[in-house]
Structure formats: C-alpha cells, structure tokens
Amino acid sequence: MGVFSVAHNVTEQVLSRQRAEESEHRYRTLIEEAPIATAFYTGPEVRIQYVNAIMLSYWGKDRTVIGSTLREALPELADHSFPALLEHVYTTGEPYVGVREATTLLVDGKSKISYFNFTYKPLRNEHGDVYGIHHTAIDVTEEVLAQQKIEESEARFRNLVAQAPVPIALTIGPNMVFANVNEPMQQMVGRRSVAFVGKTMREIFPELENQAAEQLARRAQEKGEPFYGTEMPVTLQIGNETRQATTIYRTLRCGRKARLRASFT
Numbered sequence: 001m002g003v004f005s006v007a008h009n010v011t012e013q014v015l016s017r018q019r020a021e022e023s024e025h026r027y028r029t030l031i032e033e034a035p036i037a038t039a040f041y042t043g044p045e046v047r048i049q050y051v052n053a054i055m056l057s058y059w060g061k062d063r064t065v066i067g068s069t070l071r072e073a074l075p076e077l078a079d080h081s082f083p084a085l086l087e088h089v090y091t092t093g094e095p096y097v098g099v100r101e102a103t104t105l106l107v108d109g110k111s112k113i114s115y116f117n118f119t120y121k122p123l124r125n126e127h128g129d130v131y132g133i134h135h136t137a138i139d140v141t142e143e144v145l146a147q148q149k150i151e152e153s154e155a156r157f158r159n160l161v162a163q164a165p166v167p168i169a170l171t172i173g174p175n176m177v178f179a180n181v182n183e184p185m186q187q188m189v190g191r192r193s194v195a196f197v198g199k200t201m202r203e204i205f206p207e208l209e210n211q212a213a214e215q216l217a218r219r220a221q222e223k224g225e226p227f228y229g230t231e232m233p234v235t236l237q238i239g240n241e242t243r244q245a246t247t248i249y250r251t252l253r254c255g256r257k258a259r260l261r262a263s264f265t
Contacts, residue, residue, distance in 0.1 A: 027040075028050050031050045031051070031052055032050065032052045032053075033052070034054075034136070036137070037052065037054040037058050037136065037137040037138070038050075038051070038052050038055060038134070038136050038137075039051040039052070040133070040134055040135070041070065041086060041090075041133045041135065042132045043090075043132075044087065044091065045069045046069055046070045046071075046083065046133065047067065047068065047069050048065055048068055048073060049066070049067075049132070051066060055135075055137065058114070058116075058137065058139060059073070059105060059107075060105055060106055061073060061074070070083050070086060074106075076104060076105060076111075077103065077105075082103065086120055089120045089122050089130075089133055093124070094122070095119065095122060096119070097118075097119050097120075098117065098119075100140055100144055101115065101116055101118070102114070102115050103115075115139070115140050115141045115145075116137045116138065116139055116140060117137070117140050118135065118136060118137035119136050119137075120133050120135055121134045121136075157180075158180055161180050161182050162180075163182075166184060167182065167185035167187075168181075168182050169181045169182075169185050169196070171217070171221070174221065174222065175200045176200055176221060177198065177199065178196040178197055178198070178204065179197060180197070181196040190238030191204065191238075201214060201217065202214075205236070205237075206237075207236060208234075208236075211234060211235065212232060212234075213234045216229065
C-alpha cells in the first residue's frame with residue numbers, strides 16, 4: 001500500500017566523528033614520525049595508546065605493548081618512580097621534567113642502565129580535564145657516561161696533585177684562577193692557612209705583579225707555550241717579611257688549564 005519513511009539528519013554527528021578521526025590520525029602520525037622518542041598514554045592507569053619506534057627501542061619492546069599499561073609493558077620499572085610519576089601527572093595535571101635520570105631497562109634480555117632527559121605533559125579536553133599524557137624522551141647515556149669519565153679523571157688528577165711530594169698548583173682561565181693547590185706548594189710560599197681555590201693568582205700573590213714569574217705563567221696560559229726556568233728570582237711576601245727566592249720554575253698548558261710546578265730555595 002505504501003512506504004512509511006522516518007529519517008534523521010546526522011550530518012553534524014558524522015562530520016564531527018570524521019573530524020575526530022582525522023585529528024586522531026594526525027596526532028598518531030605526529031607521534032610515530034617524531035624525530036625523538038614519543039609516546040601517548042590514556043587513563044589514570046596510564047595505558048599506552050601510541051608509541052613510536054624510537055621509544056620502543058629505548059624500552060627494548062615491540063608494538064605488542066600498545067594497549068598495555070606502562071607497568072604491564074615494563075615490569076622492570078615496578079620499583080622505579082616512572083610509573084608513579086605518570087600516575088601523579090594524570091591525577092594532578094602537573095607536568096614533570098626529568099633531567100639525566102637513570103633507569104634500568106631490560107633490552108635484548110639484558111639489564112641496561114640508561115640516562116634520559118624527558119617530559120610528561122598532561123593533555124586536557126575542552127572541559128579542562130586530563131585525558132592523557134604526552135611523553136617525550138632523549139637518551140643522554142653517552143653524554144652522562146662521558147661526563148662521569150671526565151669527573152673521574154679530574155678526581156684522579158686532583159688526588160695526584162694532592163699527594164705529590166713536590167709543590168704543584170693548577171690555574172684556569174685568563175685571570176689564572178686557582179683550581180688546585182697542594183700542601184707542599186702552600187707550605188713553600190708561606191700560605192698554608194690561605195684558601196687558594198677560586199681566587200686569582202693576583203689575589204693570592206699581589207707581590208708578583210710585574211715579576212717575571214707571573215708574566216711567564218700568563219704566557220703559558222695564553223699562548224700554550226710551555227716554559228722551563230732554572231734559578232729564577234722571585235720575591236714573595238711571607239707574613240711580614242719579603243723574601244727573595246730562587247726557583248726551578250715550570251709552566252705547562254693543557255686545554256684551558258695552566259699547571260705551575262716550582263721549588264723554592
């Protein structure tokens with residue numbers, strides 16, 4: 001007898017859904033193609049929704065972790081602060097920035113200590129509520145290990161200077177700021193109670209102004225030319241006395257540091 005038709009205009013809903021899908025696709029592509037390690041987590045349980053290959057390589061995982069919580073994907077982090085930090089960011093909406101933070105990850109079946117600079121940034125919806133966390137990270141392990149080696153080398157050098165039986169001092173920069181002075185040097189120049197480190201040569205030895213010793217030390221610092229001197233006259237103010245000393249004087253330059261070794265008779 002006929003057809004009874006009922007219709008509803010859902011154009012806005014469809015277009016809205018399409019826009020949401022397009023936005024999600026762009027965001028997922030942005031994460032996956034990011035030049036640094038990037039991931040996106042949703043929900044208070046911190047579930048992995050998107051993650052790029054760089055982040056997966058840091059974790060030592062593959063894409064099967066997508067959909068898992070971070071605690072499930074990386075059980076080796078159970079005792080670390082990272083999962084708790086993410087949950088705190090989601091709950092409070094406060095971003096977190098980590099600098100050179102160490103963590104132990106299981107990569108290729110082996111525990112590996114790595115250091116990262118990273119950010120946990122909360123993302124909010126139109127109502128201001130947190131719905132996810134954007135995570136970016138940079139592996140700075142090589143930089144940290146290199147810095148540690150430098151610090152260890154400097155510590156060994158400081159110990160070597162401190163334990164040396166001959167007077168040695170180390171100055172840095174054009175103002176010749178003392179970085180290291182051993183006890184034999186302090187004793188020899190009559191300034192055992194003086195704090196050398198952080199002060200310039202002119203501050204410690206104002207009497208050296210216009211003397212050859214200071215000028216030669218500055219030359220070694222500025223020109224990078226080593227100097228070896230024997231029986232050079234130096235006038236020092238020791239207490240209330242002005243003493244004339246004869247020196248075996250040696251200056252060396254290494255990088256931006258000048259080392260002074262002298263023995264006074």
